[in-house]
Amino acid sequence: MKQNYLSGLVLAMAAAMPASALSAQPLRVEQLQRCGDRLQAEVQEFCLRVTGLGDSGWQARLNGTPLKQQAMEYQDGQVRIQVKAAEAESGPLWFEQDGQASNPIWLSLNSSHVVAATDQEVVKNMDGLTTYVDLISVIIEESHNGAKESRRLAEKYGAQVVGAIPPLNTYQLRLPATNLDERDALVLRLGSEVSVDAVVIEESGAEESVESETAREPAADDEEWASNRFLDAVNFYQRRLPREGGDIETHPIRIGVIERDVDFDSPDFADYLGDCRSGGPRTCVYARDADQPDGHGTTVAGVFAAAWNGGGNSGFLRGLDKVGPGFEVIVERNSDAGITANIAASVNLVEDGVRVLNWSWGIHRVGAIDINGKEVDSLVRSGIAMSGYEELLEEFFLWLRREHPGVVVVNSAGNASSYSGRDEYRLPSSFVTDQLFVVGGHERSDKDVAVDDPEYAIKRSASNIDMRVDVTAAACVLGSTKEKGQRGDVHCGTSYATPLVAGLLAAMMSIDPELEPEQLRMLLRRSAMTIGEEYDFEPVEADDLTAPILPSERANDLNHPDVGRSARLDMYKALDLAVQSLERVR
Numbered sequence: 001m002k003q004n005y006l007s008g009l010v011l012a013m014a015a016a017m018p019a020s021a022l023s024a025q026p027l028r029v030e031q032l033q034r035c036g037d038r039l040q041a042e043v044q045e046f047c048l049r050v051t052g053l054g055d056s057g058w059q060a061r062l063n064g065t066p067l068k069q070q071a072m073e074y075q076d077g078q079v080r081i082q083v084k085a086a087e088a089e090s091g092p093l094w095f096e097q098d099g100q101a102s103n104p105i106w107l108s109l110n111s112s113h114v115v116a117a118t119d120q121e122v123v124k125n126m127d128g129l130t131t132y133v134d135l136i137s138v139i140i141e142e143s144h145n146g147a148k149e150s151r152r153l154a155e156k157y158g159a160q161v162v163g164a165i166p167p168l169n170t171y172q173l174r175l176p177a178t179n180l181d182e183r184d185a186l187v188l189r190l191g192s193e194v195s196v197d198a199v200v201i202e203e204s205g206a207e208e209s210v211e212s213e214t215a216r217e218p219a220a221d222d223e224e225w226a227s228n229r230f231l232d233a234v235n236f237y238q239r240r241l242p243r244e245g246g247d248i249e250t251h252p253i254r255i256g257v258i259e260r261d262v263d264f265d266s267p268d269f270a271d272y273l274g275d276c277r278s279g280g281p282r283t284c285v286y287a288r289d290a291d292q293p294d295g296h297g298t299t300v301a302g303v304f305a306a307a308w309n310g311g312g313n314s315g316f317l318r319g320l321d322k323v324g325p326g327f328e329v330i331v332e333r334n335s336d337a338g339i340t341a342n343i344a345a346s347v348n349l350v351e352d353g354v355r356v357l358n359w360s361w362g363i364h365r366v367g368a369i370d371i372n373g374k375e376v377d378s379l380v381r382s383g384i385a386m387s388g389y390e391e392l393l394e395e396f397f398l399w400l401r402r403e404h405p406g407v408v409v410v411n412s413a414g415n416a417s418s419y420s421g422r423d424e425y426r427l428p429s430s431f432v433t434d435q436l437f438v439v440g441g442h443e444r445s446d447k448d449v450a451v452d453d454p455e456y457a458i459k460r461s462a463s464n465i466d467m468r469v470d471v472t473a474a475a476c477v478l479g480s481t482k483e484k485g486q487r488g489d490v491h492c493g494t495s496y497a498t499p500l501v502a503g504l505l506a507a508m509m510s511i512d513p514e515l516e517p518e519q520l521r522m523l524l525r526r527s528a529m530t531i532g533e534e535y536d537f538e539p540v541e542a543d544d545l546t547a548p549i550l551p552s553e554r555a556n557d558l559n560h561p562d563v564g565r566s567a568r569l570d571m572y573k574a575l576d577l578a579v580q581s582l583e584r585v586r
Helices: 005-015 019-024 146-157 180-191 220-226 230-240 296-305 338-351 383-403 494-511 517-527 571-585
Strands: 028-035 043-051 058-062 072-075 078-084 091-097 105-107 122-124 130-132 135-140 160-165 170-174 196-201 253-257 284-286 327-331 356-359 363-365 408-412 436-444 457-459 471-474 476-478 490-492 529-531 566-568
Touching: 028 091, 028 105, 058 078, 135 146, 135 160, 135 180, 135 383, 146 160, 146 170, 146 180, 160 338, 180 196, 196 383, 220 230, 220 436, 220 476, 230 494, 230 571, 253 296, 253 338, 253 494, 284 296, 296 327, 296 476, 296 494, 338 356, 338 383, 356 494, 363 383, 408 494, 436 494, 436 517, 457 471, 457 529, 471 494, 490 494, 494 517, 494 571, 517 571
Parallel strands: 253 327, 253 356, 284 327, 356 408, 408 436, 436 471, 471 566
Antiparallel strands: 028 043, 043 078, 058 091, 072 078, 091 105, 122 130, 135 170, 135 196, 160 170, 436 457, 476 490, 529 566
């Protein structure tokens, strides 16, 4: 059995740090991963890295209930806890000591967990991409018992089952391979097994960044988000949906954000510490703590939930707190095991009641071509890896449609000036399903025109395009900062347009939780403003930004000026249509 990498890393860091430094640090949970026997469902073990925690006098709470001290072990910043699944539910976990409370982190008691490779367990392949040497996943055919069959395969090939995504009949194996030749030989043999649908090879480094792009100064007076009527939408929700005395009852919605961590030292997130649920309905954020406020996860989560007038960003759902039902934003990535971990985390979150998944990530196949005919050179994967990912994503969306038809996934179109909908080039945006929304990015133009004018915003040059894109949204946002009142750096990319749409869909669901994915898309498209020129349903010089607006999306008016143009998010009108739709049902 290999030594637990996380445990060794934590112990080494703690040993080099004086006790006074530990006590001076704020109480923060920086890491949580399933450990021990990951296939054990009855009693689950979790390993956490917690900074600022003293040797005694501390308490951990899960869903507000103190965990028994005998179920926890603590040594030099690492906490190992045991939870009996029959006696607890998934929920926020946090630590308390000497009047301090840590950031709450989501602990899922569901069964999907995968292992990430260490630096010693990855190499470069022929394409120059980092790939796992001895960790692969097998998708077992539906006609077989996945757990039983994976154990049989492991015994046959001298492997070990170390992770699983049981709802997708997917199991992670550690192979007896020390190089790529040995791995590929075993992959070929496993792939030829009658019971194996596909083999997933992971190509990612332990800390590889996801889609992001930093750029110019934003337009003055928050005109980027004005292009989507952000403040108008917040004002409408506050005015039309009062918590007391209103004629519409709103409903709490849970959002899953597939990201690594959030900086709780930033003023944007400083008041999310401890028991966020106490004191009445409000937006809550559960996440691992990050070192710096300018990380990808902090910025994406900030679009949902950053405090207003705090540390740079302003979250849409946070703006609804005065009247809203209480939104829960769960930032979770399972482990650093790349796309496989993203799917494992997504499955757990959906089983924990998440209605909206935010996927601000995506990958291109090696050899993908952008709109200028040049090869895409970022976030690329080999053909064999893409084939495995495609099968895994297909299993996920089939499971989602079968078991959780009311859940929606909102995915960034990508930042490679390429095509979002070509399945031979890009995942996951190329999947065609009612439950997947794809978001492109735009920026403020230099034209002095009204906000509803098609020329108010222009396509962001890096944004991926084509018919698979449902809508564009503002791509540039101010990041969070360390100091209150400071102006954050600009972050641009479809990663940050995506949570604008995901947050809006969550708000629409809070108005009417019975809205189905195809109805949400219909309302989103009917409410959309336009962007760009009219293309008569055919892409011209590869500039068709989204699927063109159809006559059916404009009351069947063939002569409507919006018909044939690309769609730009209108958050205010979408909320208004959601309310109108609810009133018609009544």
